[in-house]
Amino acid sequence: MGYLSVARIKKCIHTGRSLYQVTCPGDGLSSLPTRFHGFLLPESQGPDRPPYDGHFERVPDEALNVEIQKIGSVEKGTGRVAIFPVSSSMASVTGPAEESGIARKANQAAAIEADFSRRWLFVSQQEIRQSDSDEIFLFDLMGYVCLDEASGETEGTLRGYSETGAHGILEVEWKGKMILVPLIDEHVVLDAESRTLRFKDIGALDPQ
Numbered sequence: 657m658g659y660l661s662v663a664r665i666k667k668c669i670h671t672g673r674s675l676y677q678v679t680c681p682g683d684g685l686s687s688l689p690t691r692f693h694g695f696l697l698p699e700s701q702g703p704d705r706p707p708y709d710g711h712f713e714r715v716p717d718e719a720l721n722v723e724i725q726k727i728g729s730v731e732k733g734t735g736r737v738a739i740f741p742v743s744s745s746m747a748s749v750t751g752p753a754e755e756s757g758i759a760r761k762a763n764q765a766a767a768i769e770a771d772f773s774r775r776w777l778f779v780s781q782q783e784i785r786q787s788d789s790d791e792i793f794l795f796d797l798m799g800y801v802c803l804d805e806a807s808g809e810t811e812g813t814l815r816g817y818s819e820t821g822a823h824g825i826l827e828v829e830w831k832g833k834m835i836l837v838p839l840i841d842e843h844v845v846l847d848a849e850s851r852t853l854r855f856k857d858i859g860a861l862d863p864q
Contacts, residue, residue, distance in 0.1 A: 658780070659711065659713075667773050676738075676772060679733055688724075693724070695720060722741050801851060802858075803853065812858065826839055835858055837855065
């Protein structure tokens, strides 16, 4: 079972409630329930790229075990969450009835003292894909091959995703440049069978 990045913890907006603003490079966070479990990892490749390129199979030693509560809805790639560290040691010394009350108070106190800003949130693939739907999540595209049909070249790497009012924007690193590609059929087609992003002419979108 692997783990995928679904959001970047941008900044704390209410210390007493452990409330944070997050940015979401896809639709993984919006598909999750109101409360769910995850892991936090510090930034290692800058704010625009998640650690481990957004995916790992085994939880790293530096990962922080947390419980997440979504506050409101996720709109235009941003949202708000409350974050509480999970106390595994507390669970081992208390019974099920005591754990919910004692551990929760301990976790809330620890959350107030901590600062989870500038970390990435990872969630298990099993939790994200609870349905049998064939829906493709946008964060899945991070592993797709980038093919420019105009030149036949495959030198691009998808680095991120953002939302506009009308459509999504793919952030593609192409020959040392970052090119923004509107996620519409006029510019790019998703080939799920071959896991390929087929760009019509990505060079035409280079502003320089």
